[in-house]
Amino acid sequence: MSLSQTEEPVLRQGMITIAIMLATVMQVLDTTIVNVALPYMEGGLSTTRDQITWVLTSYIVAAAVMTPVTGWISGRFGRKHVFLWSVVIFTLSSLMCGMSQSLTEMVLFRLLQGLAGAALIPLSQSILLDTYPRERHGSAMAMWGVGIMIGPILGPTLGGFLTEYVNWRWVFFMNLPVGILAWLLILTFVPETKKRIDIPFDFLGFFLLGLGLSALQMMLDRGQTLGWFSSDEIIIEAALTGFGFYAFLTHAVTTKHPFLNLHLLKDRNYAGSLVFIFIVGVILFATLALMPPFLQSLLGYPVMTTGLVLAPRGFGTMLAMVVVGRILNRVDARPIIMIGFALTAVSLWQMSMFNLNIGVWAVVNTGIVQGIGLGCIFVPLSTIAYATLAPEHRNEAASVFSLLRNIGSSIGISIMFTELDRYARINHAYLGEHVNPFNPWFWRANVPALMDPSTMQGLAALNGLVTRQAELIGFLNDFWIMMLLSLIAMPLVWFMRSSVEAGKHG
Numbered sequence: 001m002s003l004s005q006t007e008e009p010v011l012r013q014g015m016i017t018i019a020i021m022l023a024t025v026m027q028v029l030d031t032t033i034v035n036v037a038l039p040y041m042e043g044g045l046s047t048t049r050d051q052i053t054w055v056l057t058s059y060i061v062a063a064a065v066m067t068p069v070t071g072w073i074s075g076r077f078g079r080k081h082v083f084l085w086s087v088v089i090f091t092l093s094s095l096m097c098g099m100s101q102s103l104t105e106m107v108l109f110r111l112l113q114g115l116a117g118a119a120l121i122p123l124s125q126s127i128l129l130d131t132y133p134r135e136r137h138g139s140a141m142a143m144w145g146v147g148i149m150i151g152p153i154l155g156p157t158l159g160g161f162l163t164e165y166v167n168w169r170w171v172f173f174m175n176l177p178v179g180i181l182a183w184l185l186i187l188t189f190v191p192e193t194k195k196r197i198d199i200p201f202d203f204l205g206f207f208l209l210g211l212g213l214s215a216l217q218m219m220l221d222r223g224q225t226l227g228w229f230s231s232d233e234i235i236i237e238a239a240l241t242g243f244g245f246y247a248f249l250t251h252a253v254t255t256k257h258p259f260l261n262l263h264l265l266k267d268r269n270y271a272g273s274l275v276f277i278f279i280v281g282v283i284l285f286a287t288l289a290l291m292p293p294f295l296q297s298l299l300g301y302p303v304m305t306t307g308l309v310l311a312p313r314g315f316g317t318m319l320a321m322v323v324v325g326r327i328l329n330r331v332d333a334r335p336i337i338m339i340g341f342a343l344t345a346v347s348l349w350q351m352s353m354f355n356l357n358i359g360v361w362a363v364v365n366t367g368i369v370q371g372i373g374l375g376c377i378f379v380p381l382s383t384i385a386y387a388t389l390a391p392e393h394r395n396e397a398a399s400v401f402s403l404l405r406n407i408g409s410s411i412g413i414s415i416m417f418t419e420l421d422r423y424a425r426i427n428h429a430y431l432g433e434h435v436n437p438f439n440p441w442f443w444r445a446n447v448p449a450l451m452d453p454s455t456m457q458g459l460a461a462l463n464g465l466v467t468r469q470a471e472l473i474g475f476l477n478d479f480w481i482m483m484l485l486s487l488i489a490m491p492l493v494w495f496m497r498s499s500v501e502a503g504k505h506g
Contacts (some may be wrong), residue, residue: 011188012430016131017143020124020183023087024147026178027120030057032115037168044168047103047472058107059222060410062114064217066209067403068120068260071396074126075199079395080192083123084183091179098172122398123147127190127387129394135329141382145375146318155316157307157486205259212244216271220414224421264389264397272496273385274404276337276377276441279489281408283344283482284374286416294475295363298356309360311369313367320375326371332498333380340376341490345371348483352476356468370500384496416478423474424467431466 034055042052074082093113100106126143132140162170228234252258265271291310295301301309324336347370354362382401389397502505 013131013152015185015189017128017180019189020127021143021183021184022149022178023083023120024124024144026175026182027090027117027156028148029155030117030172030301031063031155032163033155033171034059037049037159037163037171038068040163040168041106042045045100045103045106052103054103056217057390058110058220058389059506060406061116061214061217062111062435063118064406064410065262066115066118066404066456067122067399067406068209068213069206070122070399072199072201072259073119074123074193074395075196076201078192078195079127080124080190082185083127083190086119086123087179087183087186088114089113091118091175091183094172094175094179095442098125098169119399122402124452125382125398125401126394130391133386137383137386138328138379139325142321142328142379145378145382148378151196154311154475157304157311161305163462186211194322200257201252202251202255202259205255208244208248208251209259212241212248212406213403215240215244219409220410223414228418228426244255250479260334260400261393262387264393267388269384269496270386270397273381273491276381277385277401277488278408279406279485280374280377280381281405282412282415283348283486285409286412286478286482287348287370289413290416290420290475290478291363298472298475300360309363309368310362316368316371317375317378320372321379324376324379328383333384334493334496334498337377338490338493340373340378340380341486342377343376343494345373345483345486345490347373348479348486352479352483354472354476354479356472388497412482416481418475419481423473423477426470427473428466428470431470432463450457 038052038055041047041055045052070082090113093109093116096109097106097113100109124147128140128144129137159171162168162174215237219241222237224233225236227232229238248259252262254262265274288310292306295306295309296303320340328336347366350362350366350369355386385401386394386397433464
Protein backbone atom coordinates (compact mmCIF):
# COMPACT_ATOMS: atom_id res chain seq x y z
CA MET A 1 0.00 0.00 0.00
CA SER A 2 1.42 3.42 -0.95
CA LEU A 3 1.77 6.34 1.40
CA SER A 4 -0.98 8.17 -0.47
CA GLN A 5 -3.45 5.43 0.52
CA THR A 6 -2.48 5.42 4.18
CA GLU A 7 -3.81 8.22 6.35
CA GLU A 8 -1.10 9.45 8.72
CA PRO A 9 -2.07 10.32 12.31
CA VAL A 10 -3.27 13.92 12.57
CA LEU A 11 -0.33 15.08 14.72
CA ARG A 12 2.20 13.49 12.39
CA GLN A 13 0.49 15.06 9.38
CA GLY A 14 0.70 18.46 11.04
CA MET A 15 4.39 18.14 11.86
CA ILE A 16 5.21 16.94 8.34
CA THR A 17 3.29 19.89 6.94
CA ILE A 18 5.20 22.36 9.14
CA ALA A 19 8.53 20.82 8.13
CA ILE A 20 7.65 20.94 4.44
CA MET A 21 6.32 24.49 4.64
CA LEU A 22 9.49 25.75 6.37
CA ALA A 23 11.69 24.31 3.63
CA THR A 24 9.37 25.56 0.89
CA VAL A 25 9.14 29.12 2.22
CA MET A 26 12.90 29.24 2.77
CA GLN A 27 13.64 28.29 -0.83
CA VAL A 28 10.95 30.38 -2.51
CA LEU A 29 11.69 33.44 -0.40
CA ASP A 30 15.35 33.26 -1.33
CA THR A 31 14.58 33.54 -5.05
CA THR A 32 13.02 37.01 -4.65
CA ILE A 33 14.37 38.54 -1.46
CA VAL A 34 17.86 38.96 -2.94
CA ASN A 35 16.62 41.29 -5.72
CA VAL A 36 16.13 44.21 -3.36
CA ALA A 37 19.57 43.75 -1.80
CA LEU A 38 21.53 43.87 -5.08
CA PRO A 39 22.32 47.63 -4.99
CA TYR A 40 23.66 47.25 -1.44
CA MET A 41 25.68 44.18 -2.40
CA GLU A 42 27.43 46.14 -5.17
CA GLY A 43 29.24 48.25 -2.61
CA GLY A 44 29.82 45.43 -0.15
CA LEU A 45 31.43 43.20 -2.79
CA SER A 46 33.02 46.03 -4.85
CA THR A 47 31.37 45.09 -8.14
CA THR A 48 29.61 46.83 -11.02
CA ARG A 49 25.86 46.73 -11.66
CA ASP A 50 26.34 44.33 -14.55
CA GLN A 51 28.55 41.98 -12.54
CA ILE A 52 26.25 41.81 -9.51
CA THR A 53 23.45 40.31 -11.63
CA TRP A 54 25.47 37.07 -11.65
CA VAL A 55 24.25 36.63 -8.07
CA LEU A 56 20.78 36.07 -9.54
CA THR A 57 21.84 34.34 -12.75
CA SER A 58 24.01 31.72 -11.05
CA TYR A 59 21.15 30.67 -8.76
CA ILE A 60 18.57 30.55 -11.58
CA VAL A 61 20.76 28.52 -13.92
CA ALA A 62 21.79 26.01 -11.22
CA ALA A 63 18.20 25.50 -10.09
CA ALA A 64 16.97 25.10 -13.67
CA VAL A 65 19.54 22.41 -14.46
CA MET A 66 18.99 20.43 -11.25
CA THR A 67 15.18 20.58 -11.02
CA PRO A 68 14.53 17.82 -13.62
CA VAL A 69 17.05 15.53 -11.85
CA THR A 70 14.98 15.53 -8.66
CA GLY A 71 12.76 12.63 -9.71
CA TRP A 72 15.66 10.28 -10.48
CA ILE A 73 17.75 11.23 -7.43
CA SER A 74 14.86 10.82 -4.98
CA GLY A 75 13.96 7.46 -6.53
CA ARG A 76 17.54 6.21 -6.43
CA PHE A 77 18.57 7.43 -2.95
CA GLY A 78 15.23 7.86 -1.19
CA ARG A 79 13.10 10.98 -1.02
CA LYS A 80 13.69 11.76 2.66
CA HIS A 81 17.45 11.28 2.30
CA VAL A 82 17.60 13.69 -0.66
CA PHE A 83 15.34 16.21 1.09
CA LEU A 84 17.50 16.24 4.23
CA TRP A 85 20.72 16.78 2.31
CA SER A 86 19.10 19.49 0.17
CA VAL A 87 18.10 21.40 3.31
CA VAL A 88 21.58 20.99 4.82
CA ILE A 89 23.43 22.18 1.71
CA PHE A 90 20.97 25.02 1.10
CA THR A 91 21.27 26.27 4.68
CA LEU A 92 25.08 26.03 4.78
CA SER A 93 25.45 27.72 1.39
CA SER A 94 23.14 30.51 2.66
CA LEU A 95 25.53 31.01 5.58
CA MET A 96 28.50 31.14 3.21
CA CYS A 97 26.69 33.61 0.92
CA GLY A 98 26.18 35.93 3.87
CA MET A 99 29.87 35.65 4.78
CA SER A 100 31.18 36.14 1.22
CA GLN A 101 33.82 38.85 0.77
CA SER A 102 34.07 38.79 -3.03
CA LEU A 103 31.85 38.32 -6.06
CA THR A 104 33.60 35.03 -6.90
CA GLU A 105 32.74 33.58 -3.49
CA MET A 106 29.16 34.83 -3.71
CA VAL A 107 28.54 33.37 -7.16
CA LEU A 108 30.09 30.03 -6.16
CA PHE A 109 27.90 29.68 -3.07
CA ARG A 110 24.80 30.89 -4.95
CA LEU A 111 25.44 28.13 -7.50
CA LEU A 112 25.57 25.62 -4.65
CA GLN A 113 22.43 27.14 -3.14
CA GLY A 114 20.59 26.80 -6.44
CA LEU A 115 21.68 23.17 -6.89
CA ALA A 116 20.40 22.27 -3.42
CA GLY A 117 17.24 24.37 -3.57
CA ALA A 118 16.07 22.87 -6.86
CA ALA A 119 14.80 19.70 -5.15
CA LEU A 120 12.94 21.40 -2.29
CA ILE A 121 9.84 22.56 -4.18
CA PRO A 122 8.98 19.40 -6.18
CA LEU A 123 9.77 17.09 -3.26
CA SER A 124 7.70 19.17 -0.84
CA GLN A 125 4.73 18.88 -3.20
CA SER A 126 5.01 15.12 -3.65
CA ILE A 127 5.52 14.54 0.10
CA LEU A 128 2.34 16.46 0.95
CA LEU A 129 0.36 14.55 -1.68
CA ASP A 130 1.56 11.25 -0.19
CA THR A 131 0.95 12.38 3.41
CA TYR A 132 -2.74 13.22 2.94
CA PRO A 133 -5.48 10.96 1.51
CA ARG A 134 -6.84 11.82 -1.95
CA GLU A 135 -9.95 13.56 -0.59
CA ARG A 136 -7.73 16.06 1.26
CA HIS A 137 -5.34 16.79 -1.60
CA GLY A 138 -7.10 20.11 -2.25
CA SER A 139 -6.42 21.31 1.29
CA ALA A 140 -2.83 20.03 1.12
CA MET A 141 -2.15 21.89 -2.12
CA ALA A 142 -3.73 25.01 -0.61
CA MET A 143 -1.22 24.94 2.24
CA TRP A 144 1.63 24.23 -0.15
CA GLY A 145 0.45 27.00 -2.47
CA VAL A 146 0.51 29.54 0.34
CA GLY A 147 4.17 28.69 0.90
CA ILE A 148 4.91 29.03 -2.81
CA MET A 149 3.18 32.42 -3.03
CA ILE A 150 4.67 33.92 0.14
CA GLY A 151 8.13 34.27 -1.41
CA PRO A 152 7.32 36.38 -4.47
CA ILE A 153 4.88 38.54 -2.51
CA LEU A 154 6.68 39.16 0.80
CA GLY A 155 10.23 38.82 -0.53
CA PRO A 156 10.60 42.45 -1.68
CA THR A 157 9.11 43.80 1.57
CA LEU A 158 11.27 41.67 3.85
CA GLY A 159 14.33 42.22 1.70
CA GLY A 160 13.82 45.98 1.76
CA PHE A 161 13.46 45.99 5.55
CA LEU A 162 16.56 43.87 6.19
CA THR A 163 18.81 45.77 3.78
CA GLU A 164 17.65 49.20 4.92
CA TYR A 165 17.52 48.71 8.68
CA VAL A 166 19.90 45.78 9.38
CA ASN A 167 22.38 44.55 6.75
CA TRP A 168 22.06 42.90 3.34
CA ARG A 169 23.90 39.83 4.67
CA TRP A 170 20.89 39.00 6.84
CA VAL A 171 18.98 38.23 3.66
CA PHE A 172 21.00 35.00 3.74
CA PHE A 173 21.58 34.60 7.50
CA MET A 174 17.83 34.44 8.18
CA ASN A 175 17.79 30.99 6.52
CA LEU A 176 19.86 29.42 9.31
CA PRO A 177 17.23 28.99 12.06
CA VAL A 178 14.57 28.08 9.50
CA GLY A 179 16.80 25.47 7.86
CA ILE A 180 17.87 23.90 11.16
CA LEU A 181 14.27 23.59 12.41
CA ALA A 182 13.09 22.20 9.06
CA TRP A 183 15.90 19.60 9.07
CA LEU A 184 15.05 18.41 12.59
CA LEU A 185 11.34 18.06 11.78
CA ILE A 186 12.02 16.26 8.49
CA LEU A 187 14.43 13.87 10.21
CA THR A 188 11.86 13.09 12.92
CA PHE A 189 8.53 12.91 11.09
CA VAL A 190 8.91 12.49 7.30
CA PRO A 191 8.90 8.80 6.27
CA GLU A 192 11.39 7.40 3.78
CA THR A 193 10.32 6.01 0.43
CA LYS A 194 11.42 2.76 -1.14
CA LYS A 195 14.67 3.11 -3.07
CA ARG A 196 14.75 1.99 -6.69
CA ILE A 197 18.34 0.99 -7.40
CA ASP A 198 17.33 -0.50 -10.75
CA ILE A 199 16.66 2.92 -12.33
CA PRO A 200 19.40 3.71 -14.88
CA PHE A 201 20.60 7.29 -15.24
CA ASP A 202 20.44 8.78 -18.71
CA PHE A 203 23.62 10.89 -18.69
CA LEU A 204 23.24 11.99 -22.31
CA GLY A 205 19.64 13.09 -21.75
CA PHE A 206 20.64 14.99 -18.61
CA PHE A 207 23.49 16.73 -20.42
CA LEU A 208 21.33 17.76 -23.40
CA LEU A 209 18.47 19.03 -21.25
CA GLY A 210 20.89 20.83 -18.93
CA LEU A 211 22.56 22.44 -21.93
CA GLY A 212 19.24 23.67 -23.30
CA LEU A 213 17.98 24.96 -19.95
CA SER A 214 21.20 26.72 -18.91
CA ALA A 215 21.60 28.37 -22.34
CA LEU A 216 17.94 29.46 -22.27
CA GLN A 217 18.26 30.96 -18.80
CA MET A 218 21.47 32.78 -19.74
CA MET A 219 19.88 34.14 -22.90
CA LEU A 220 16.79 35.36 -21.07
CA ASP A 221 18.78 36.87 -18.22
CA ARG A 222 21.34 38.74 -20.34
CA GLY A 223 19.35 39.41 -23.51
CA GLN A 224 17.96 42.78 -22.46
CA THR A 225 21.37 44.02 -21.30
CA LEU A 226 23.22 42.90 -24.44
CA GLY A 227 20.62 44.00 -26.98
CA TRP A 228 19.33 40.53 -27.77
CA PHE A 229 20.27 39.23 -31.22
CA SER A 230 22.58 42.10 -31.96
CA SER A 231 24.96 40.33 -29.54
CA ASP A 232 27.07 37.34 -30.56
CA GLU A 233 26.70 35.88 -27.06
CA ILE A 234 22.89 35.81 -27.30
CA ILE A 235 23.02 34.24 -30.79
CA ILE A 236 25.31 31.47 -29.48
CA GLU A 237 23.07 30.89 -26.44
CA ALA A 238 19.97 30.75 -28.66
CA ALA A 239 21.65 28.19 -30.91
CA LEU A 240 22.68 26.08 -27.91
CA THR A 241 19.12 26.30 -26.55
CA GLY A 242 17.60 25.06 -29.79
CA PHE A 243 20.18 22.31 -30.22
CA GLY A 244 19.91 21.15 -26.59
CA PHE A 245 16.11 20.84 -26.59
CA TYR A 246 15.90 19.30 -30.07
CA ALA A 247 18.62 16.74 -29.33
CA PHE A 248 17.06 15.95 -25.95
CA LEU A 249 13.62 15.28 -27.44
CA THR A 250 15.11 13.19 -30.24
CA HIS A 251 17.11 11.17 -27.73
CA ALA A 252 14.15 10.81 -25.34
CA VAL A 253 11.88 9.19 -27.94
CA THR A 254 14.54 6.79 -29.18
CA THR A 255 16.11 5.52 -25.96
CA LYS A 256 14.72 2.81 -23.69
CA HIS A 257 15.18 4.68 -20.38
CA PRO A 258 15.03 8.44 -21.09
CA PHE A 259 16.00 11.03 -18.51
CA LEU A 260 12.40 12.26 -18.37
CA ASN A 261 9.44 9.96 -18.91
CA LEU A 262 7.61 11.56 -21.85
CA HIS A 263 4.74 9.11 -21.38
CA LEU A 264 3.56 11.34 -18.54
CA LEU A 265 2.45 13.82 -21.21
CA LYS A 266 -0.14 11.31 -22.41
CA ASP A 267 -2.12 12.17 -19.28
CA ARG A 268 -4.41 14.96 -20.48
CA ASN A 269 -4.75 16.64 -17.10
CA TYR A 270 -1.05 16.62 -16.38
CA ALA A 271 -0.11 17.90 -19.85
CA GLY A 272 -2.72 20.65 -19.58
CA SER A 273 -1.51 21.61 -16.11
CA LEU A 274 2.00 22.17 -17.47
CA VAL A 275 0.64 24.67 -20.00
CA PHE A 276 -1.33 26.53 -17.36
CA ILE A 277 1.43 26.62 -14.74
CA PHE A 278 3.71 28.06 -17.44
CA ILE A 279 1.13 30.84 -18.01
CA VAL A 280 0.79 31.40 -14.25
CA GLY A 281 4.58 31.74 -14.04
CA VAL A 282 4.54 34.37 -16.78
CA ILE A 283 1.73 36.45 -15.25
CA LEU A 284 2.62 36.16 -11.56
CA PHE A 285 6.35 36.82 -11.73
CA ALA A 286 6.24 39.34 -14.59
CA THR A 287 3.64 41.42 -12.72
CA LEU A 288 5.63 41.24 -9.49
CA ALA A 289 8.78 42.27 -11.38
CA LEU A 290 7.05 45.21 -13.12
CA MET A 291 5.24 46.73 -10.16
CA PRO A 292 8.25 47.83 -8.03
CA PRO A 293 9.88 49.91 -10.83
CA PHE A 294 6.44 51.28 -11.76
CA LEU A 295 5.76 52.42 -8.20
CA GLN A 296 9.29 53.60 -7.42
CA SER A 297 10.43 55.14 -10.71
CA LEU A 298 7.17 56.64 -11.97
CA LEU A 299 5.15 57.27 -8.80
CA GLY A 300 8.10 57.98 -6.49
CA TYR A 301 7.25 55.42 -3.78
CA PRO A 302 10.02 54.53 -1.28
CA VAL A 303 11.17 50.89 -1.07
CA MET A 304 9.28 50.11 2.14
CA THR A 305 6.09 51.78 0.93
CA THR A 306 6.29 49.77 -2.28
CA GLY A 307 6.51 46.55 -0.29
CA LEU A 308 3.57 47.49 1.93
CA VAL A 309 1.39 48.48 -1.03
CA LEU A 310 2.10 45.16 -2.80
CA ALA A 311 1.61 43.01 0.32
CA PRO A 312 -2.24 42.88 0.19
CA ARG A 313 -1.93 40.86 -3.03
CA GLY A 314 -0.62 38.04 -0.83
CA PHE A 315 -3.56 38.21 1.53
CA GLY A 316 -5.93 37.87 -1.43
CA THR A 317 -4.00 34.83 -2.63
CA MET A 318 -3.99 33.16 0.79
CA LEU A 319 -7.73 33.80 1.29
CA ALA A 320 -8.57 32.27 -2.08
CA MET A 321 -6.34 29.26 -1.45
CA VAL A 322 -7.93 28.50 1.91
CA VAL A 323 -11.48 28.74 0.53
CA VAL A 324 -10.75 26.79 -2.66
CA GLY A 325 -8.86 24.10 -0.75
CA ARG A 326 -11.93 23.45 1.39
CA ILE A 327 -14.43 23.11 -1.47
CA LEU A 328 -12.23 21.52 -4.12
CA ASN A 329 -13.07 17.94 -3.17
CA ARG A 330 -16.78 18.59 -3.79
CA VAL A 331 -16.75 20.58 -7.01
CA ASP A 332 -15.12 20.42 -10.43
CA ALA A 333 -11.78 22.25 -10.52
CA ARG A 334 -12.15 23.56 -14.07
CA PRO A 335 -14.73 26.33 -13.37
CA ILE A 336 -12.61 27.49 -10.43
CA ILE A 337 -9.50 27.74 -12.63
CA MET A 338 -11.55 29.63 -15.24
CA ILE A 339 -12.83 32.08 -12.61
CA GLY A 340 -9.24 32.57 -11.48
CA PHE A 341 -8.09 33.49 -14.98
CA ALA A 342 -11.11 35.79 -15.35
CA LEU A 343 -10.28 37.67 -12.13
CA THR A 344 -6.64 37.91 -13.18
CA ALA A 345 -7.71 39.34 -16.55
CA VAL A 346 -9.98 41.90 -14.84
CA SER A 347 -7.15 43.07 -12.57
CA LEU A 348 -4.74 43.39 -15.48
CA TRP A 349 -7.37 45.30 -17.48
CA GLN A 350 -7.70 47.73 -14.57
CA MET A 351 -3.91 48.03 -14.39
CA SER A 352 -3.76 48.79 -18.12
CA MET A 353 -5.67 52.01 -17.33
CA PHE A 354 -3.29 53.27 -14.63
CA ASN A 355 -1.96 56.81 -14.84
CA LEU A 356 0.62 58.89 -12.97
CA ASN A 357 -2.02 60.26 -10.59
CA ILE A 358 -3.50 57.00 -9.26
CA GLY A 359 -3.88 56.60 -5.52
CA VAL A 360 -2.67 53.83 -3.26
CA TRP A 361 -6.08 52.15 -3.18
CA ALA A 362 -6.05 51.57 -6.96
CA VAL A 363 -2.81 49.59 -6.62
CA VAL A 364 -4.03 47.70 -3.54
CA ASN A 365 -7.40 46.90 -5.12
CA THR A 366 -5.97 45.46 -8.32
CA GLY A 367 -3.40 43.53 -6.31
CA ILE A 368 -6.06 41.90 -4.14
CA VAL A 369 -8.20 40.96 -7.16
CA GLN A 370 -5.20 39.47 -8.96
CA GLY A 371 -4.12 37.66 -5.80
CA ILE A 372 -7.56 36.06 -5.43
CA GLY A 373 -7.48 35.10 -9.11
CA LEU A 374 -4.07 33.45 -8.90
CA GLY A 375 -5.10 31.66 -5.71
CA CYS A 376 -8.14 30.26 -7.51
CA ILE A 377 -5.85 28.94 -10.27
CA PHE A 378 -2.93 27.58 -8.28
CA VAL A 379 -4.64 25.20 -5.84
CA PRO A 380 -6.97 23.34 -8.24
CA LEU A 381 -4.25 23.24 -10.89
CA SER A 382 -1.76 21.70 -8.45
CA THR A 383 -4.39 19.13 -7.45
CA ILE A 384 -5.80 18.13 -10.84
CA ALA A 385 -2.30 17.76 -12.30
CA TYR A 386 -1.64 14.59 -10.26
CA ALA A 387 -5.19 13.27 -9.90
CA THR A 388 -4.75 10.58 -12.58
CA LEU A 389 -1.03 9.89 -12.16
CA ALA A 390 0.29 6.86 -10.28
CA PRO A 391 1.93 7.82 -6.94
CA GLU A 392 5.33 6.47 -8.06
CA HIS A 393 5.43 9.11 -10.82
CA ARG A 394 4.79 12.08 -8.52
CA ASN A 395 8.42 12.99 -7.80
CA GLU A 396 9.30 13.23 -11.48
CA ALA A 397 5.99 14.89 -12.40
CA ALA A 398 6.38 17.47 -9.63
CA SER A 399 9.91 18.35 -10.76
CA VAL A 400 8.74 19.04 -14.32
CA PHE A 401 5.74 20.98 -12.98
CA SER A 402 8.08 23.18 -10.93
CA LEU A 403 10.46 23.53 -13.87
CA LEU A 404 7.72 24.82 -16.20
CA ARG A 405 6.66 27.40 -13.60
CA ASN A 406 10.24 28.66 -13.34
CA ILE A 407 10.74 28.75 -17.11
CA GLY A 408 7.47 30.64 -17.47
CA SER A 409 8.62 33.21 -14.95
CA SER A 410 11.99 33.66 -16.68
CA ILE A 411 10.45 34.02 -20.13
CA GLY A 412 7.66 36.27 -18.85
CA ILE A 413 10.00 38.66 -17.07
CA SER A 414 12.37 38.78 -20.03
CA ILE A 415 9.66 39.43 -22.63
CA MET A 416 7.78 41.99 -20.54
CA PHE A 417 10.89 44.06 -19.78
CA THR A 418 11.98 43.87 -23.42
CA GLU A 419 8.56 45.09 -24.53
CA LEU A 420 8.61 47.77 -21.82
CA ASP A 421 11.89 49.13 -23.15
CA ARG A 422 10.73 48.91 -26.78
CA TYR A 423 7.39 50.62 -26.19
CA ALA A 424 9.06 53.32 -24.07
CA ARG A 425 11.50 54.16 -26.89
CA ILE A 426 8.80 54.11 -29.59
CA ASN A 427 6.42 56.31 -27.61
CA HIS A 428 9.18 58.69 -26.58
CA ALA A 429 10.01 59.22 -30.25
CA TYR A 430 6.33 59.68 -31.14
CA LEU A 431 5.54 62.09 -28.31
CA GLY A 432 8.83 63.92 -28.81
CA GLU A 433 7.84 64.82 -32.37
CA HIS A 434 5.26 67.23 -30.99
CA VAL A 435 7.64 69.01 -28.61
CA ASN A 436 8.97 71.98 -30.58
CA PRO A 437 8.58 75.77 -30.61
CA PHE A 438 6.35 75.58 -33.68
CA ASN A 439 3.61 73.54 -32.00
CA PRO A 440 0.74 76.05 -31.51
CA TRP A 441 -0.33 74.29 -28.30
CA PHE A 442 2.60 75.82 -26.40
CA TRP A 443 1.44 79.41 -26.92
CA ARG A 444 -2.30 78.68 -26.81
CA ALA A 445 -2.13 76.82 -23.46
CA ASN A 446 -0.10 79.50 -21.63
CA VAL A 447 2.68 77.04 -20.86
CA PRO A 448 4.94 78.15 -17.95
CA ALA A 449 8.32 79.60 -18.90
CA LEU A 450 10.08 76.59 -17.33
CA MET A 451 8.60 74.47 -20.12
CA ASP A 452 9.28 76.81 -23.01
CA PRO A 453 10.51 74.54 -25.86
CA SER A 454 12.57 77.35 -27.31
CA THR A 455 14.99 77.20 -24.35
CA MET A 456 17.38 74.44 -23.27
CA GLN A 457 15.91 74.46 -19.76
CA GLY A 458 12.40 74.11 -21.15
CA LEU A 459 13.40 71.26 -23.48
CA ALA A 460 15.04 69.39 -20.58
CA ALA A 461 11.90 69.73 -18.45
CA LEU A 462 9.65 68.64 -21.31
CA ASN A 463 11.92 65.68 -22.08
CA GLY A 464 11.53 64.49 -18.51
CA LEU A 465 7.74 64.63 -18.81
CA VAL A 466 7.78 62.87 -22.18
CA THR A 467 10.06 60.13 -20.80
CA ARG A 468 7.73 59.45 -17.88
CA GLN A 469 4.67 59.31 -20.13
CA ALA A 470 6.44 57.03 -22.62
CA GLU A 471 7.49 54.66 -19.82
CA LEU A 472 3.93 54.70 -18.45
CA ILE A 473 2.58 53.62 -21.84
CA GLY A 474 5.16 50.82 -21.90
CA PHE A 475 3.93 49.50 -18.53
CA LEU A 476 0.29 49.73 -19.61
CA ASN A 477 0.99 47.79 -22.82
CA ASP A 478 2.65 45.02 -20.78
CA PHE A 479 -0.40 44.75 -18.53
CA TRP A 480 -2.59 44.60 -21.64
CA ILE A 481 -0.53 41.76 -23.14
CA MET A 482 -0.80 39.71 -19.95
CA MET A 483 -4.56 40.38 -19.82
CA LEU A 484 -4.90 38.91 -23.33
CA LEU A 485 -2.84 35.88 -22.25
CA SER A 486 -5.24 35.30 -19.33
CA LEU A 487 -8.27 35.53 -21.63
CA ILE A 488 -6.72 33.09 -24.12
CA ALA A 489 -6.09 30.59 -21.33
CA MET A 490 -9.71 30.54 -20.11
CA PRO A 491 -11.36 28.34 -22.79
CA LEU A 492 -8.37 25.97 -22.83
CA VAL A 493 -9.32 24.82 -19.31
CA TRP A 494 -12.13 22.69 -20.73
CA PHE A 495 -9.70 20.45 -22.59
CA MET A 496 -8.83 18.85 -19.24
CA ARG A 497 -10.94 16.14 -17.65
CA SER A 498 -13.25 17.00 -14.78
CA SER A 499 -11.44 16.74 -11.45
CA VAL A 500 -14.43 14.83 -10.00
CA GLU A 501 -14.21 12.32 -12.86
CA ALA A 502 -10.43 12.17 -12.52
CA GLY A 503 -10.73 11.43 -8.81
CA LYS A 504 -13.01 8.48 -9.51
CA HIS A 505 -10.72 6.94 -12.12
CA GLY A 506 -7.33 8.01 -10.75
